[in-house]
Amino acid sequence: MSLLKTFSRILITTLVLFITIHNSTYADGGFPVRPGRLLISPSVSYFFANTEWDSLGVKRPFPNNGKFSSIGVTLYSEYGISKRWAFVATLPYVINNYTQSISPTSTITNGLTDLETGIRYYLANINFIYYFSIQGTAITPLYTNNASLGYGEEGAELKLAVSGTGHLFGASSYFNVSDGVRQYFGTNGPWQNRYSATYGLSLDKKFMNQISASLSGIYSQSNYKGFVPSMALSNKDFSFLQASLGYGHSFTREFSVFATGGQFLTGRNTGVGTTFSFAFIYRLDYR
Numbered sequence: 182m183s184l185l186k187t188f189s190r191i192l193i194t195t196l197v198l199f200i201t202i203h204n205s206t207y208a209d210g211g212f213p214v215r216p217g218r219l220l221i222s223p224s225v226s227y228f229f230a231n232t233e234w235d236s237l238g239v240k241r242p243f244p245n246n247g248k249f250s251s252i253g254v255t256l257y258s259e260y261g262i263s264k265r266w267a268f269v270a271t272l273p274y275v276i277n278n279y280t281q282s283i284s285p286t287s288t289i290t291n292g293l294t295d296l297e298t299g300i301r302y303y304l305a306n307i308n309f310i311y312y313f314s315i316q317g318t319a320i321t322p323l324y325t326n327n328a329s330l331g332y333g334e335e336g337a338e339l340k341l342a343v344s345g346t347g348h349l350f351g352a353s354s355y356f357n358v359s360d361g362v363r364q365y366f367g368t369n370g371p372w373q374n375r376y377s378a379t380y381g382l383s384l385d386k387k388f389m390n391q392i393s394a395s396l397s398g399i400y401s402q403s404n405y406k407g408f409v410p411s412m413a414l415s416n417k418d419f420s421f422l423q424a425s426l427g428y429g430h431s432f433t434r435e436f437s438v439f440a441t442g443g444q445f446l447t448g449r450n451t452g453v454g455t456t457f458s459f460a461f462i463y464r465l466d467y468r
Contacts, residue, residue: 230454238449312344336364336366363375435465
């Protein structure tokens with residue numbers, strides 16, 4: 182039971198973490214997408230943890246020298262429909278591995294998780310410096326009867342975001358701040374608050390190189406506080422806060438890469454995670 186309990190704690194965090202990191206780094210926020218522009222971003226993420234925070238936030242090692250690692254491959258896309266509207270979609274695939282010193286020494290799961298599709302509306306801007314948006318997202322599981330890949334429940338999210346540009350020490354800068362409220366519709370489906378804040382700074386006048394710092398997290402609450410031994414993913418009541426540093430380089434106006442590393446700072450019912458991600462960004466114009 183301890184293996185399944187630990188595995189479920191870390192797996193749910195891993196699934197939601199890939200999406201949180203991926204969006205908050207460069208694509209999330211109020212900046213409008215040019216009409217007819219298609220942004221495509223494949224990314225690879227790595228997560229590792231061998232310690233956890235329990236339900237009281239007390240840090241301790243996994244039992245039996247347990248270690249959890251996960252590789253996630255995510256495809257993110259965004260299309261500008263008009264000056265006010267944009268379509269967004271996220272498709273993640275994960276490979277999870279939990280090892281320990283007793284039998285079973287290794288537990289591996291993999292597959293597509295939850296497809297997220299949404300519509301973003303740009304509410305307003307202030308002097309074309311600060312931009313505000315609202316987004317509605319539908320969550321659709323791409324698996325059947327496989328609790329190791331997610332809740333297996335449909336859900337919805339409403340998110341507000343603000344973005345802006347400025348200067349710091351003579352260098353161009355930007356920020357993205359977003360907060361989303363999500364609800365899964367199944368029995369005891371959790372209510373979640375997902376938040377992120379990113380500040381980026383250009384390292385040159387041609388905007389070819391940039392660095393960024395982010396804080397992001399998830400607070401998930403459910404009437405169901407326990408774990409189901411027959412389900413690898415049963416944790417619905419957890420929280421975490423993580424800090425991330427990123428570096429981006431634009432080879433052309435159409436092609437950029439981003440590398441990000443993060444560390445969990447605090448948490449409850451979750452692993453003390455270390456994360457790395459690498460994303461390619463392609464911008465294609467069709468108008």
